[in-house]
Amino acid sequence: MKTRVTEVLGIRYPILQGGMQWVGKAELVSAVSNAGGLGVLTALTQPTPQSLAHEIARTRTLTDQPFGVNLTILPAINPPPYAEYLQAIIDSGVKIVETAGNSPKEFIGRMKDAGITIVHKCTSVRHALSAERNGVDMISIDGFECAGHPGEDDVPGLVLIPLACQALCVPVIASGGIADGRGMAAALALGAEGVNMGTRFLVTQEAPVHHNIKQALVGATERDTKLMFRTMRNTTRAWSNAVSQEVVATENRAGGCSFEDIRHLVAGQRGNQALQSGDVDGGVVAAGQVIGLIDDVPTCADLIERMVADCRQQLQQASRWAQA
Structure with a gap:
C-alpha cells in the first residue's frame, strides 16, 4: 500500500x-x-x-x-x-x-x-x-x-x-x-x-499483558466500556470492570465527587499491576468500543x-x- x-x-x-x-x-x-x-x-x-x-x-x-x-x-x-x-x-x-x-x-x-x-x-x-x-x-x-x-x-x-x-x-x-x-x-x-x-x-x-486480560476483552461486547471522569470534563473510556463501574457510580452519587474520592481506584500503578497479574477487576484497563469486533488473539x-x-x-x- x-x-x-x-x-x-x-x-x-x-x-x-x-x-x-x-x-x-x-x-x-x-x-x-x-x-x-x-x-x-x-x-x-x-x-x-x-x-x-x-x-x-x-x-x-x-x-x-x-x-x-x-x-x-x-x-x-x-x-x-x-x-x-x-x-x-x-x-x-x-x-x-x-x-x-x-x-x-x-x-x-x-x-x-x-x-x-x-x-x-x-x-x-x-x-x-x-x-x-x-x-x-x-x-x-x-x-x-x-x-x-x-x-x-x-x-x-x-x-x-x-x-x-x-x-x-x-x-x-x-x-x-x-x-x-x-x-x-x-x-x-x-x-x-x-x-x-x-x-x-x-x-x-x-502485547505485554496477561492472557486473562486479553481473553476477557475477546469475550466483551461493544457495550462493555465505561466513560469515566465525565463530571470532571476529562473523559476517559475504559473497559467495564468492577473498578471502572465503581468510579462511574462514585461520580454519579448524590453530592458529587472529587478526584480524591476516586484516586485510589484509578492510580496508574494499580492498572499496570492488573495488566501484569491478570486480575480483571484489579484496576482500570483502557479499551475502546472496538472490543466488540475482537474475537481472537493473533x-x-x-x-x-x-x-x-x-x-x-x-x-x-x-x-x-x-x-x-
Missing part, C-alpha cells in the same frame, strides 16, 4: 500502533514494525528518561524497521520531565514521534531541528488545525469510540474523519474504532491515509496481513458495487 503516510514514515502498510500506557514496550513495538506497520513505544511507561533510552535501544535489537515514540503531554500538579524525555528521544536518534494530550507547540522546534516527523493525535478538527499551523507533519484524529481520552465533543469517527480530511492539508490518520480490514477500508474511503489502533494491538500475542504479523487482505477485498467489493 502506498499513501503519504507510508512514504514519509517508511513503512509497508499505513497501520500505526498507537501509544498505550504500560503496553507500548519493545516486544509489541518491534512485532508491529516487523510486520510492516509502525510500532510506537510509550515514553511515560518508562519511569525515567534514561530507562526510555534503554527501551529504545532494546527495541533496535528486535527490529531494523522504523518505529516511533509516543509522548503524551497532560496537565499535572507535578508533571513528568517532558523536556528530558524528549531529549532522550532525540539523543537516541528516533525520527518519528507521536504527540498527544496538550499542544506540543513548545517542543516542535526541537523535534524539527532533530529531523523528527511529528504525528499529533487529537480529538477535534479545531485542535487539529491548530497543530497543523504549529508545524506537525500528520494528524491522527481520534473519534469518540476510542480508548483513553476521546475529548469532550463526543464526535464519532464516521463524522470526524471526513471533517478532518476536508479541513487539513497534512495527511490524516484515522484513530478509534478500527480493528480489521473493514474499518481500514472505511477510513481510506473517508479520506484518511492510514489507521491507528490501540485496543486491537492490546489483544495480540506480543500475532501482530497475522493481524496486519489479514487486515490488509480484507481491506483490499472490501475496497474491491465497494468498487464493483459502484460500477453496477
Whole structure:
C-alpha cells in the first residue's frame, strides 16, 4: 500500500500502533514494525528518561524497521520531565514521534531541528488545525469510540474523519474504532491515509499483558466500556470492570465527587499491576468500543496481513458495487 503516510514514515502498510500506557514496550513495538506497520513505544511507561533510552535501544535489537515514540503531554500538579524525555528521544536518534494530550507547540522546534516527523493525535478538527499551523507533519484524529481520552465533543469517527480530511492539508490518520480490514477500508474511503489502533494491538500475542486480560476483552461486547471522569470534563473510556463501574457510580452519587474520592481506584500503578497479574477487576484497563469486533488473539504479523487482505477485498467489493 502506498499513501503519504507510508512514504514519509517508511513503512509497508499505513497501520500505526498507537501509544498505550504500560503496553507500548519493545516486544509489541518491534512485532508491529516487523510486520510492516509502525510500532510506537510509550515514553511515560518508562519511569525515567534514561530507562526510555534503554527501551529504545532494546527495541533496535528486535527490529531494523522504523518505529516511533509516543509522548503524551497532560496537565499535572507535578508533571513528568517532558523536556528530558524528549531529549532522550532525540539523543537516541528516533525520527518519528507521536504527540498527544496538550499542544506540543513548545517542543516542535526541537523535534524539527532533530529531523523528527511529528504525528499529533487529537480529538477535534479545531485542535487539529491548530497543530497543523504549529508545524506537525500528520494528524491522527481520534473519534469518540476510542480508548483513553476521546475529548469532550463526543464526535464519532464516521463524522470526524471526513471533517478532518476536508479541513487539513497534512495527511490524516484515522484513530478509534478500527480493528480489521473493514474499518481500514472505511477510513481510506473517508479520506484518511492510514489507521491507528490501540485496543486491537492490546489483544495480540506480543502485547505485554496477561492472557486473562486479553481473553476477557475477546469475550466483551461493544457495550462493555465505561466513560469515566465525565463530571470532571476529562473523559476517559475504559473497559467495564468492577473498578471502572465503581468510579462511574462514585461520580454519579448524590453530592458529587472529587478526584480524591476516586484516586485510589484509578492510580496508574494499580492498572499496570492488573495488566501484569491478570486480575480483571484489579484496576482500570483502557479499551475502546472496538472490543466488540475482537474475537481472537493473533500475532501482530497475522493481524496486519489479514487486515490488509480484507481491506483490499472490501475496497474491491465497494468498487464493483459502484460500477453496477
